[in-house]
Amino acid sequence: MKQSRRDFFKTAGLIGAGASGLNPEKAKAAPVNIISDDRMGVLIDTTVCIGCRRCEYACKGAHDIPQGSLQDYDDRSVFEKLRRPEIDALTVVNEFTNSKDPDTPIDVKVQCMHCDYPACVSACIVGAISKQENGSVIWDTDKCIGCRYCMIACPFQVPAFEYNKALQPDIVKCDFCFDRTKDGGIPACVEICPMEALTYGKRFELVKLAHKKIANNPDKYIDHVYGETEVGGTSWMYLASKDFKELALPEHSDEPAPGASEALQHGIFKYFIPPASLFALLGGIMWLGKNKNESELGE
Amino acid sequence: MHSLMKAMPIKRNFFTPLTILMFILIINGLVFAFFRFTSGIGSIANLNNQFPWGIWIGIDVAAGVALAAGGFTTAALAYIFHKDEFHDIVRPALLTAMLGYTFVGLGVIFDIGRSYYIYHPMYMWNGNSVMFEVGLCVFAYVTTLYIEFIPIITERFIGRVNLRGIFSRFNKVIETVIRNLDRIMDKALFFFIILGVVLSCLHQSSLGTLMMIAGTKIHPLWQTPIAPLLYLLSAIAVGFPMVIMESLISSRSFSLKTEMNLLSKLGRFVGPLLAIYLAFKLGDMAIRETFVYLNEFNLVSVMYTIEVVFGIIIPLRMFLWDKVLKSPFWVFVASNLVIFGVLLNRFNNFIIAYTPLYADKPYWPSIGEISVTIGFISLEILLYRMLVMIFPVISQPIKTSTAKTKIALKGVIR
Amino acid sequence: MKLYRKLLLVIVIISSTSLWSQSKIQKYHYQMPLNCSECHSCDKPTHKDPCLIVCPDFKREGLTLQNTAEEAPELITIDKLARVYEPSIFTHKLHAEMSEMSGGCITCHHYNPPGKVLACIECHEPSKKRTDISKPGLTGAYHQQCLSCHREWSHKTNCTVCHAEKGSVHTSDKSEFAGKSHSRIEMPKKLVYQTEEEDNPVVTFFHTAHVEVYGTKCTDCHQDESCSRCHDMVKKQEIAEKESHENCIKCHEKEIDNKCERCHDSKERPPFTHERVGWKLKKYHATQNCQVCHNETKSAKLSKKCATCHKNWESGSFDHGTTGLVLDDEHIDLDCSDCHINSNFGKKPSCDDCHEDNFYPKMKPGELK
Structure with a gap:
């Protein structure tokens, strides 16, 4: 009798809308959250990935993290x-066993999914996180106060935090190589991938490609593009030969992750009408009571 | 009867074995605080990428906010609903709320990575963020509480400003300033009292929305769309038990006469308030059919059962019992059960119910986290003790009946 | 005279060209009898924009039929992308030979239009920033091709398995790779399997007989063979155990269901001879595949009567010459049963009705071919 998330949001939405008497609408102060039709994405074909970990190497290089030598990445014991x-x-x-063919284990790259409706963007107290036009979910480290609410909110548990820094600890996550892509470059991991298991392109084209791949190889893939609709859609999507649950990718409904809380939030604060009315109501009660008291005293 | 009472600073010895123990606990907490601010949160806390929030948020902040609810419930009762007999307990409740929220703020400062950016949300807005709303409301409310406290300070110092040496020349100016302040506050207090109640209602409820964005990571027993309502109802229900508990402790600690008559009257409100809270909580459970999770025997179901049985049902029954309401001991026990229940609810919602996707081991607070939290609580108690010794907060029977002056009624809206 | 010679030369050239073009495969696949829309989505595909629909490989079978491993270039130096590493030397011919057990040329040259064999770069862009995301770029194409097998084969994905570190070797020296060829895939005569069957654990499988006599095609059993399938001994055994029944069931369904003893025995079995069933095959019959007689409709036991198979053999229409004996003029008009008593063609013919003594086989009613 598990309550589905959908039901939950339905109720929540109703309550939120009910509290406001109006439909939830974006607040003026909302941070950048652009859903461009031409937003970019990456399609990860886990059946092609060989777990060479070159993406890890390139990613560190692109983000000024010490890389070590390339040979270190041949160590498969990390799996x-x-x-x-x-x-x-x-x-x-990460590597998972392949029951169909034990000789070719399934390797799954993990990074920020760059949701279309990111919970972190909705959650961030200072609006430091934003969804850019090219699909990247990035953050302005100068704004960040280190509250880690984005980590609580993230439906994929992606952001990490520099717990061992006393000064300027930062939230750290994949930024879709925004510094490269904003000038027309491609993400470092996509560039290095020798197998080209990662395909970088416009999201809508990737979705088409993914379904074409499935249709052409129905025996190879399960008929599910992970991230196409999960939490309202993500920029990064996966193809796999077995159920994504077994590849440590969480099951999610199609509802955008921030849905209910935003609806409630805007319900309570709709144009400050509910708080103002509460203020007026309490003031009224107070004033009436005062008059009564005075008249009693007068007698 | 209350006309014979007057809020006065309490003259007692500050140091007792217990206060010394608390000093030790504070120093212990300070040691860990030192490491927190020099080597980062990770150096003393068991927090990681799977469990970004621990007891500093779950207890210091979430439970702290709930347990400081006595301030606004009492103010609403005494001023907005004009139950004048409760005026004597407004000041202690106000002080508790003020200190409580101050420590909520301190808890946040400890928990956020960049404490020195605590002011950022003031001008970096995100209207979608529940936390932004909570943060701003709490900030506004703390300010309101401080403003509400001004009359107590002015009362203490009017006619007593007596700086020495070179500062003595300022005596007159300061005297004028606080007298004017007192006059302004006299007129404006009603505004701040209503504002305080409104702000409290807002952020107490929003606190319940806070974990909603975590979606499936929060156990369905707590993840409910009516969480804001439950949070507000439980905050309202826990306000009076907090006042009762404090009043009983301070009267014992300072060897004052317990105002059982007043406390019993206050206690009568708790039963119905708890009943409403329980009704919504169980109603929500019935509608969402989450009771199925109670069939399983695990940490979550046990904690939920404890929360509801010991934190709501048992105290609810007790508060509806005349014998309990008349007995200082039993009303103390019942109040503590309610406090425990609400504290556990916040703890459960923020910590027990939160299951990250890839945790390899469960969260357990570290010695450091516990030390800091205990240090905070000790410091809060000591500050309370100190402030009631300095300022006229706790009402005591006055020996001479001539003292019914303007000052005695300070804070009462006329 | 000179003019005559010139004319002759022209005629010879023209005729030889036309002959050559008929005998050889056409150079461009658009000249072939193919349906364009099977592979192209637009009306006028160009080299630059071929507008290919990704189509299944079977449509390009022609490639393997028209090309053999013998024609394949021996070594190919892959240096288009050599930045971090030295160029890789790819033993193309060796791989072509190896591919013969699986899909042939199209194993790698997939989506290749029939006709000219295209190099990877013809379709796959060398740039990492792809304009067409429907197919991998050149790096991906190379690695996906190589590693899909090599990964299985060596369980390693280290770069240095194929690539030499920059500056570590002189890649101009190809002698190490030259002249290698896959050892001829030899067909085993028989395979003896020890199975887990308790009473009769031994199964003797006559491989040559299945191919040569019973007419089983290699691909009937060997589909998509990978290197590891033959070279990984542990795996080979596992597969044999797992798949033995799967491979045999296509023909031996009845036996697998309830006649274990047809294959399983306590000891190794001698090869099958037709004599064992009571009819030694001779001459023409001995040269035939089993299926010629034992086809789908008449599988197991056949009657010895010729008419069982040779249904159109009637007196008058039957050419006795096919038996090797051309009947002479006296005998050609006789009825079959005059010599072959009761139309029993398996038995020695009788001449007693007309001739005294035993004429046959001393004397023959005609001439041996």
Whole structure:
């Protein structure tokens, strides 16, 4: 009898809308959140990935993180345990057994999914995080106060935090190589990938490509493009030969992650009408009571 | 009866074995605080990328805000609903709220990575962020509480400004300033009291929305669309028990006469308030059919059961019992159960119910986190003790009946 | 005279060209009888914009039929992308030979239009910033091709397995790679499997007989063979155990269901001879595949009567010459059963009705071919 997320949001939306008496609408102070039709994305074909971890190497290089030597990345023992993006590794590859063909394990690269409706953007107290026109979800480190609410909000548990820094600890996550892509470059991981398991392109074209790949190889892929609709859609999407749940990619509904809380939030604060009315109501009660008291005293 | 009472500074010895213990706890907390600010949060806290928030948010902030609710509930009762007999307990409740929110702010300063940017949300707005709303409301409310506290300060110092040496020339100016301040506050206090209640309602409820964005990471027993309402109802319900608990402790600690008559009256409100809270909580459970999770025996179901049974149902029954309301001991126990219940609710919602996607081990607060939290609580208690010794906060029976002056009614709206 | 010679030369050239063009495959695939819309989405595909629809490989079968490993270039130096590493030397011919067990040329030259064999770069862009995302760039194309097998084969994905570090070797020296060829894939005569069957664990499989006598095609059993399938001994055994029934079931379904003893025995079996079923095959019959007689409709036991198979053999229409004996004029008009008593063609013919003594086989009613 598990309550579905959809139901939850429906109720939440109703309550939010009910509280305001109006439909939820974007607040003026909302941070940048552009959903451009031409936004870019990456399609990760996990059936092609060989787990060479060159993407990890290139990513560090592009983000001024010490890389070490390229040979270090041939060490496959790191796959023994599940790794997650960290402050010194914005993307990591995990390996999973392939029951269909034990000789070719499934490698899955993990990084920020760059949601179309990012929970972190909605959550950020200072509006430091933004969804850019090219699809990147990036953050302005000068604004960040280090509250880590984005980490709580993230439906993929991606952002990492520099816990061991006393001064200017920062939120760290994949920025879709915004510094490169804004000038027409391609992300470092996509550029280095020898197998071209990562395809960088316009998101809508990638979606088409993904479905074409599935249609052409129905035995190879499961019929699901992870990220096409999850949490309202993500810029990074996956193809795989087995259920994404078994590849440590969480199951999500199609509802945008920030949905309910934003609806409630705007419900409570719609043009400050609810707080102002509450103020007036309390003032009225107070004033009436005062008159009564005075008349009692007068008698 | 209250006309014979007057808020006065309490003259007692500040140091007792207990206060000395608290000093030790504060110093212990300071040691860890030193490391927190010199080597980062990670040096003393068990926080990581899976568990970004621990007890500093779950207890210091979330529970702290809820337990400081006595301030606005009492103010609303005494001033907005004109239950004048409760005026004597407004000041202690106000002080508790003021200190409580100050420490919420301190907790936030400890928890956020860049404490020195705490002012950022003031001019970097994100209207979509629940936390932004909570933060701004809490800030506004703390300010309001400080303003509400001004009359107590002016009362203490009017006619007593007596600086020595070269500062003595300022005595007259300061005297004039605080007298004027007092006069202004006399007129404007009603505005701040209503504002305080409104701000409280807003952020107490928004606090419940805070974890909603975590979606499926929060256990369905707590992840409900009516969380804001439950938070507000529980905050309102916990306000009076907090006042009762404090009043009983301070009267014992300072060997004052317990105002059982007043506290019983206050206690009568708690039962119905708890009943409303319980009704919504169980109603929500029935509608969303989350009771299925109670069939399982695990940490989550046990914590939820404890929260509801010991934190709501048992104290609810107790507060509806005349015997309990008349007995200082039992009303103390019942109040503490309510406080425990609400504290546990916040703790559960922020910590127990939160299951990150890739945690390899569960969160357990570190010695450092616990030390800092205990240090905060100790400091708060000591400050309370100190302030009631300096300022006229706690009402005591006055020995001479001639003291019914203007000052005695300070803070009462006329 | 001179003019005559010139004319002759022209005629010879023209005729030889036309002959050559008929005998050889056409140079461009658009000259072939193909349906353009099977592979192209637009009406006028150009080299620059071929507007290809990704189509399944079987449509390009022609490539393997028209090209053999023998024609393949021996070594190919892949240096288009050599930046970090020295160029790779790809033993093309060796790989072409190896591919014969699986898909042939199209294993790698997929989506290749029939006719000219195209290099990877003809379709795959060398730039990392692709304009057409529907197919991988050149780097991806190379690595996907190589590693899909090599990864399985060596379980390694290190770059240095194929690439030499920059400056570490002189790549102009190709002697190390030259002249290599895959050892001829030899067909085993028989394979003896020890199975887990308790009473009769031994299964003797006559490989040559299946191919040469029973007419089984290689690809009936060997589909998409990878290197590791043959070279990884552990895996080979595992596959054999797992797939033995799967491979045999296509023909031996009944036996697998309930006649284990048809294949399983306590010891190795001698090869099958037709004599064992009571009819030694001779002459023409001995040269035939089993399927000629034992086809789908008449599988197991056949009657020895000629008419069972040779249905159109009737007196008058039957050319006795096909048996090797051309009947002479006296005998050609006789009825079959006059000599072959009761139309039993398996038995020795009888001459007793007309001739005394045993004429046959001393004397023959005609001439041996």
